[in-house]
Amino acid sequence: AEGGCDDPSPGGTRGGVIRRVVIVGGGTAGWMAAAALARGLGTTHAITLIESASIGTVGVGEATVPPIRDFNRYLRIDEDEFVRATSGSFKLGIEFVGWNGEGSRYFHPFGFLGPDMAGADFHHVWLRHLAEGGDPDIARINPETAAAREGRFARDTRHGPLHHAFHFDAARYATFLRGYAEARGVARIEGEVTAVERDGESGDIAAVRLASGAAVAGDLFVDCSGFRGLLIEGALETGYVDWTCWLPCDRAVALPTARIADPAPFTRSTAREAGWQWRIPLQHRTGNGYVYCSSFLGDDEAASLLAARVDGEPLAEPNRLRFTAGHRRLFWNRNCVAIGLAGGFLEPLESTSIHLIQTAIIRLLALFPGDHVDPRLAERFNREAQAEYEGVRDFVVAHYAVASGIDTPFWRAIGEAPLPESLAERIAVFRATGTVLYERGDLFGPTNWYAILTGQGCAASAYHPLVGALDGKLVRDRIAALEARCAQMIAGLPGHADFIAAHCGA
Ligand code: FAD
Numbered sequence: 001a002e003g004g005c006d007d008p009s010p011g012g013t014r015g016g017v018i019r020r021v022v023i024v025g026g027g028t029a030g031w032m033a034a035a036a037l038a039r040g041l042g043t044t045h046a047i048t049l050i051e052s053a054s055i056g057t058v059g060v061g062e063a064t065v066p067p068i069r070d071f072n073r074y075l076r077i078d079e080d081e082f083v084r085a086t087s088g089s090f091k092l093g094i095e096f097v098g099w100n101g102e103g104s105r106y107f108h109p110f111g112f113l114g115p116d117m118a119g120a121d122f123h124h125v126w127l128r129h130l131a132e133g134g135d136p137d138i139a140r141i142n143p144e145t146a147a148a149r150e151g152r153f154a155r156d157t158r159h160g161p162l163h164h165a166f167h168f169d170a171a172r173y174a175t176f177l178r179g180y181a182e183a184r185g186v187a188r189i190e191g192e193v194t195a196v197e198r199d200g201e202s203g204d205i206a207a208v209r210l211a212s213g214a215a216v217a218g219d220l221f222v223d224c225s226g227f228r229g230l231l232i233e234g235a236l237e238t239g240y241v242d243w244t245c246w247l248p249c250d251r252a253v254a255l256p257t258a259r260i261a262d263p264a265p266f267t268r269s270t271a272r273e274a275g276w277q278w279r280i281p282l283q284h285r286t287g288n289g290y291v292y293c294s295s296f297l298g299d300d301e302a303a304s305l306l307a308a309r310v311d312g313e314p315l316a317e318p319n320r321l322r323f324t325a326g327h328r329r330l331f332w333n334r335n336c337v338a339i340g341l342a343g344g345f346l347e348p349l350e351s352t353s354i355h356l357i358q359t360a361i362i363r364l365l366a367l368f369p370g371d372h373v374d375p376r377l378a379e380r381f382n383r384e385a386q387a388e389y390e391g392v393r394d395f396v397v398a399h400y401a402v403a404s405g406i407d408t409p410f411w412r413a414i415g416e417a418p419l420p421e422s423l424a425e426r427i428a429v430f431r432a433t434g435t436v437l438y439e440r441g442d443l444f445g446p447t448n449w450y451a452i453l454t455g456q457g458c459a460a461s462a463y464h465p466l467v468g469a470l471d472g473k474l475v476r477d478r479i480a481a482l483e484a485r486c487a488q489m490i491a492g493l494p495g496h497a498d499f500i501a502a503h504c505g506a
Pocket of ligand 1 (some may be wrong): 026050055225340348455
C-alpha cells in the first residue's frame with residue numbers, strides 16, 4: 001500500500017536519466033516554470049510546454065509580493081522592460097478598507113517599520129511609543145505607507161530603496177515569459193491533453209497523449225494545468241487537503257474596468273457582506289473582483305454587487321471562478337510536480353499565489369533530480385511546500401480571525417469559526433506579550449503580522465521587556481530619527497504615474 005515500508009512513493013523509482021521535462025499548462029505557473037527551467041537547465045535538458053488555447057487560463061492573478069523581484073533577477077529580466085511589457089504598475093502594499101468596521105482603513109506596507117532594538121523586533125519599540133502616547137500613524141516612520149498615501153513612487157531614493165512589488169496583466173506576463181522561454185529553447189505545443197499514460201511497471205507518468213493522437217513522452221512532468229490538476233489528480237489521484245473550514249470563501253467574480261484615474265501604487269481590499277473586493281490598478285485598466293462564500297451569496301448577486309461598486313466602464317463579461325482552499329496531499333508525487341493552481345489554492349487576500357509558484361519552481365530547481373527521481377527529494381519538497389502553505393494560510397486566516405468586519409451572517413459565522421492551532425497560539429501570544437511568533441524564512445515576518453493584527457483591531461497588551469528596559473530618551477530619539485529619514489525619503493518623490501511614464505510606460 002502507498003506509504004508502507006515497501007513503497008518508496010512519493011517519488012517513484014524509475015531508472016534512467018532525467019532529461020525530458022514536460023510542462024502541462026501555459027498559464028502564469030506554466031510559463032514561469034518554463035522560463036526558470038530554461039534559464040537553469042535549458043542547455044542540458046529538453047523542456048516542452050503544452051497548452052490549450054481552447055481551454056484558456058484562469059485569467060486573474062495580477063498582484064504580487066516583493067520577492068518576485070528575486071525571480072526577475074534570477075531570469076536577468078530588466079525591471080522596466082518587464083513592467084512595460086505587462087502594462088504593470090508598482091505596488092507598495094495593500095490598503096484594507098472596512099475590515100474593522102464601516103469607514104475603517106489601514107495599510108499593510110511592504111518593507112519594515114524600523115531596525116531591531118536591544119535584540120527585540122522593532123514593532124515592540126513602536127508599541128512602547130504608542131503606550132507612551134505617541135502618534136499612532138505608521139506613515140510617519142514607514143516610507144512605503146507614506147508614499148502610497150500620496151500616490152508617489154520611485155524605486156530608489158537618496159536615502160534608501162522603497163520596497164515594492166508589481167501589479168501586472170496576467171495574460172501579458174505569460175506572453176512575456178513565453179518569449180523568454182522560447183528564446184532559450186523551450187518547445188511549445190498547442191494542443192489538448194486528453195489522456196495520461198503510466199509506465200506499466202513503476203506507475204510513473206510515461207507520456208501525455210494529445211487530442212491529435214500524438215504522445216509527448218517525458219522523464220519529469222510539471223503539472224501546471226490549473227485547478228483541474230490533470231496529472232497530479234486526474235492521473236495520480238493524489239488527494240486534496242481541504243481548508244474550507246478555515247477559509248470558507250469558495251467563489252470569485254472578476255470584472256476588469258477602464259482606467260479612470262492614475263494608477264495607485266497599492267492594491268485595495270474592501271470588506272464586503274460575504275467576503276471582500278479587490279482593486280488592482282494597471283496602466284491600461286483596473287482589475288476588480290469579489291471573493292465570496294457561496295453559502296452566503298448567490299453568483300448573480302455577487303456579480304451585480306461588484307458591477308455596482310467598480311469605477312469605470314466594464315471591459316469584459318464577468319469572469320466567474322470556483323475554488324477550494326487547500327492543497328494537494330503531495331505536491332510532488334512520483335515523477336510529477338504540481339505547481340500553481342494544480343498544487344493548491346489560497347484566496348488572494350495577500351497576493352501570495354504567484355509567490356508560491358515562484359518558491360515551488362526555485363525549490364524544484366534546488367532539488368532537481370539527477371539520474372532518477374529520488375523519493376527523498378520529493379519528500380523534502382513536499383515538507384517544505386506544506387510548511388510554506390500552512391504559514392501563508394495562517395496569515396490569511398488571521399485577517400478574518402481578528403477583524404470585526406461587517407454585521408452580516410458571513411462575518412458572524414467566520415468570527416465564530418475555530419482557528420488552526422498554530423494561529424490561535426500566535427494571536428494569543430501577540431495579545432498577551434506583543435511578540436510575533438514566526439519562523440526564519442517565513443514570507444510574512446513581524447512587521448507584516450504587526451500591521452495586520454493591529455490594523456484589524458487586535459491590540460497587544462504589552463511590549464518586550466528588553467524594550468521596556470531601554471532609556472526613554474533612546475526610544476524617542478530612535479522614533480525621531482526614523483521620522484526624519486521617512487520624511488527625507490518622501491520629499492521630492494515623483495508621482496507614481498509620472499514615474500511609470502518616465503521609465504516603463506506601455
Ligand atoms: P491557469 O491559469 O488555469 O493555467 C492552466 C493552463 O493549463 C492553461 O494554459 C490551460 O490551457 C492549460 N490546460 C488545462 N487543461 C489542459 C489540457 N487538458 N490540455 C492542455 N492544456 C491544458 N495570485 C496572485 O499571486 N495574486 C493575485 O492577485 C491573485 N488573484 C487571484 C484571484 C482569483 C479569483 C483567483 C482564482 C486566483 C488568483 N491568483 C492570484 C492566483 C493566480 O491566478 C494563479 O496562481 C496563477 O494565475 C497561476 O495559474 P495557473 O497557471 O496555475 O493556472
